[in-house]
Amino acid sequence: MLLEAKSLKKIYQTRFGGSxxxxxxxxxxxVEKGEYxxxxxxSGAGKTTLLNILATLDRPTSGKILLNGQSIEGMKEKELAAFRREHLGFVFQDFNLLDTFSVKDNIFLPLVLSDKTVEEMESRLAPLVKKLGIKDLLEKYPYELSGGQKQRCAVARxxxxNPQIVLADEPTGALDSKATDELLKLFEEINEEGQTLLMVTHSTKAASHAKRVLFIKDGEVFHQIYKGAMSKEEMYHKIADTLTLLATGGELNGK
Known part of the structure; x- marks a missing residue:
């Protein structure tokens, strides 16, 4: 098993500790290796909190996270930072690219932080440039790019x-419909090549491209759908029906 979340609980104190x-x-x-x-x-169901905990950006109040059987609880901040760089990839809604860095330097940043050589960075970049179609963007700066171009560069980063798992937080949230379609197609392709993906999304369309959908309600996993042999359209309707039931408090099969 690649990723295991066990009985995760997160409680926040309000600012003055009153509640x-x-x-x-x-x-x-x-999550098994190669899953999407x-x-x-x-909103407020706990999706982003869960993603932040899985990303080691926040710590659970109780419970465990295991990546390839390795527990990350008890790690110091410096160890967690190294763990993130070595094992996790991140794609954000707002891209998180640095405007003062070229696209190429943005993509290289996690490798620079890991003290990789220039030769290794260049050799890793070459196949990604080809796959993502960003060769003409490398010397540009993020503020010169469209949303879709920025997101492709963020995916390259x-x-x-070579992360064990890519965590994506609303990756289509700031994209137009054309750029959304391109990104979802790209995610499917890299998943087919063996990359494990875990995506938090509000978008029924985006979720219909995944192989499994987990639904969070009141801080718990409430239901899940496996795509199996379903088409994207069938998956879309199944997800939409489930979200309607979640919102109205209806009963789900098997619940």
Whole structure:
């Protein structure tokens, strides 16, 4: 098993300590190598909190996370930073590219932080440039790019470390429909090549491209759908029906 989340709980204290907010109450699930999993739920359901904990950017109040059987609890901040660089790739809604760096330098940044040689960085970049169609963008700066171009560059930055898992937070949220289609096609292609993907999304369309969808409600995994032999259209309708039931408090089969 590549990733295991066991009984994750996250409680936040309000600013003056007067009350507690339970963001996650009891989340358990696992992700196998090569899976493409989407996480959905209404606003405030705990999706982003869960992703931040999986990304080691936040710590759970209780529970465990294991990556390839390795527990990350107890790691110091410096160890966690190294763990993120070596094992995880990130794609964000707002791209998180540095405007003062060229596209090429943005993509290289995680490798620079890992003290990789220029030769190794260049050799890793070459196949990504070809796959993502960004050769003409490398010397440009992020502020010169469209949203879709920025996101392709952000995907290159996520993949250049050869991560065990790519975590994507609303990756289509700032894109127009054409750029969204291109990104989702790209995600499918890199998943078919063996890359494990875990994506938090509000988009039924984006989720319909995944092989499995987890639904979070009231801080717990409430339901899941496996794509199996379903078409994207069938998957889309199944997800939409489930979201309607979540919003209206209806009963799901098997619940």
């Amino acid at each position: 507690q907010v339970i963001a996650l109450s009891n989340v358990s699930f696992s 999993v989407a996480i959905m739920g209404e 996520a993949l250049i470390t």
